[in-house]
Amino acid sequence: MERSKKTFKVKGKLIGGQRPMICIPLIGKNTQELIEELDVIKGKQPDIIEWRADYFENLDDESKVIDALNKISDIAGGVPLLFTIRSAAEGGQKIALNEKDKLNLLKLLVGTGSIDFVDYELDNNEDDIKYLRKITNNHDIKLIFSYHNFEQTPSVETIFEIGRQAENYQADMVKISVMPKNMDDVLVLLEATQAINKHIKIPVVSISMGEYGSISRMFGWKFGSAITFGIGEQSSAPGQIPVEDLRSVINIIEKST
């Protein structure tokens, strides 16, 4: 496979290399739930843990967020932490913060040194995207620009352009998660993944969601997807499969190819 893209390491984990990283999302709504979830998840040895903070019921209370983050970071130990407040428009929970509050919170968290990556939707305002790139760069935190479509799978060309847009905004990676209506759509996502992997210089994470798409979570990495999301305790998106199954399939494919 042609590989002109940049890879990078976070806490010793190679992102964008030959083997996909397994990420487990945390979706607890309070600190206690997060700790319990994390205890289970830690035992499953994820490469990355994602805190989907849009599920956290006290997101509008900075001290509670910092307290939860400190606890998560302590328990996670050396496992890289991805911080995501998924927007409601792209499948996240409704939150009490407006975009300005959200950016202020992100600025605060980026300065703590406890998170390794931030995910932010490409659909956001251009000034906000550039601002977030600036503050994450200042703290050497990796930034993922993402796109989610729970309705359909856009064309290969449109998905490719999303990758290009993220690269132009100087993302460290691009994440694209789309809903297929049939297996043709799954192929569209895989073809676009391969094109981005070949021609765009940042690692791509791609997901075809739902029942049709769940196979993309198992072998999308062979087409260039750098991270796959699996269920540790609870699913955070349609079509996710348990991490144990994901790891078995990846091992089998790796052994036989």
Ligand SMILES: O=C1C[C@@](O)(C(=O)O)C[C@@H](O)[C@@H]1O
């Ligand atoms: O963007 C993604 C991908 C995802 O939506 C999935 O389909 O596995 C799961 C989310 O938690 C994560 O933020």
